[in-house]
Amino acid sequence: MIEIVRFDHVSQAVAELGPQIDILQSLFGFQAGERFESEDGYLGVHLAMPGVSDLGWEVLAPSSPTSTLHKFLEGPTGPGLHHLTIRVRDTRQAAAALRAEGAQPWAGGPVLEGEEPDVIYIHPRSGGHGFLFQLYEGEPWHTMPPVPDDDPNTLGIKALNHISHAYSSCDELGDWYERLFGMETIHRSVGDGSDTGFRTRVLEHRTRQLRIENIEPASGASFIQRFLERRGPGMHHATFEVHDWLRAVNACARHNIPIFGERSDETDGVPWREAFIHPRHTGGVLVQFFWQAEEGAWI
C-alpha cells in the first residue's frame, strides 16, 4: 500500500489559462497564485480554494503548438481533470506498492527499480484505471492557505467533497483504491435502480480531505456506459459542498452560468439540495454542488 501523507492538488488542463482562471476566481471563489512554465510545454497556475479541504487546484495549458498537452486536450478525455497529485512518504516505497499491483511506475518512461525519482506517476493506461496520478516525496507543494470567501457572488464552497471516477466495475476499482491507497469504503448506492442509471461506491482516506467516488453503469443503457464508450474510464465529475444554497444558485445566475439537474430531498428529515454545471462552462469538468442542512445528510 502506498503511504500517503496528504492529497496535494487536483489538476485541470484547458486550452487557455486566462478564461479558466477568471471563472475559478469569480464563480468558485478560488484565488490564483504564481504562474509557472515547465520545460515540457506547460503553462500553469496554482490556485487555493475556500473551505476545509486543504487542497490546491492547478490549471494547466499548453505553452506552445508542440506542447505534449495538446494530445490530452484533443483526445477523448480533454479538456478537463488531468491528474490528482498526492504527497507520499517515499516514492521508492510507492513504486514498490505499484509493482506489487502489477502496474509500471512512470516518469517520462518506465521507472527502474532502485532508481525512483522524487516524482513518479501512475499512468492512466498502466495501472491508473484511465486517470493520471502524480506522486511526490519531500516538502509539500501546496502551501497556500484556504481563501477567505465572503463575496456573495461566489458559490461559497465549504469543501471539495469528491471526485468521481467512472469505471466498468465499482467492485474492481474500489478494491484497487483500498489496496493501493489504503482508502476505506464508506458508502455504496444503487442509484435509482433503473437501467439507465448508475451504482456508486464512495471511499475516503484517513486524511479526510476529499472522497473518491467510483461510479459504474447500471446496464448497457446507462449514461455512464455512454461516457465510458466515448471517453474511456476516468474522472466523470467533481462535487463541491456549499454553505448556502441560495447564494450558490444566485452566484451562477449572476455569472450567466446555467445549472441543471436541480434536486431537493431529505434524508431522515434533514433537507439537502444539489445541481450541476455543464463542462462547457467549467473548462471540461462536470461540476456538481450540493447543500445539506446537517453533515451526513447528502452523500
Ligand SMILES: [Fe+2]
Ligand atoms: Fe458524485
